[in-house]
Amino acid sequence: MTWSNYSRLGAWLVVLAFLPLLAGCGVYSFTGTSIDPTVKTISIQTFQNTASNGPSFLSQRFTEEFKDYFQRNTSLKLVPRDGDLQFEGQIVAYDFAPAAIQNQNGVDQAGVNRLTMQVRVRFTNTKDPKQDFEQTFQGYGDFPATQDIARINNDPTALRRITTNVITDTFNKSVANW
Structure with a gap:
């Protein structure tokens, strides 16, 4: 055997030695998900807005952003119902309140207002029921006191920051098991 044959053989042995490490112990993707390969579909029901003071479009906007996020970050097929992974829930709080009080000329007033949204999520994994959960997730954003809630509600970017945190x-x- 020549030296080049030994070199090739050595290279193949190194590749074969590291192959099990590349396979890993579980399922992993570059988006950080660890979805079982038997899971193929996802269903996301409309998140109803049960918060007394949320804008009328909040339910639809949140649900669409939720669907978009999962479709962008997984290869799961979105189905209307009975997916391998199922999400449903309600927007339970949508509150706009002072977050920092400042004293200006002897008068206490809000320096910053905080918009807080809480969403109760029920997750069902039909392939592995041990992963099922029901939990409330919260997102918030701070805004200058000069910005009122109507202006924030009409600013899709401001609201998206809050919903993205929840999603x-x-x-x-x-799906990322964090």
Whole structure:
């Protein structure tokens, strides 16, 4: 055997030695998900807005953003109902309140207002019921006191920051196992 044959043989042995490490112990993807390969579908029901003071469009906007996030970050097929992974829930709180009080000219007033949204999520994994959960997730954003709630509600970027926090936390708990 020549030296180059030994070199090739050595290279193949190194590749074969590291192959089990590449396979890993579980299922992993570059988005950080650890979804069982038998899970193929996801169903996401409309998150009803049961908060007394949320805007009328909140339910629809939150649900669509939730669906978009999961479709962008997984290869699961979205189905209307009975998915391998199932999400449902309610928006239970949508509160706008002072977060920092400042004294200006002897008068206490809000320096910053905080918009807080809480969403109760029920997650069902039909392939592994041990992963099922029901939990409330919360997102918030701070805004200058000069911005009122109507302006924030009409600013899709401001509201998206808050909903993205809730959706990301739900995603991490359900499919990233964080």
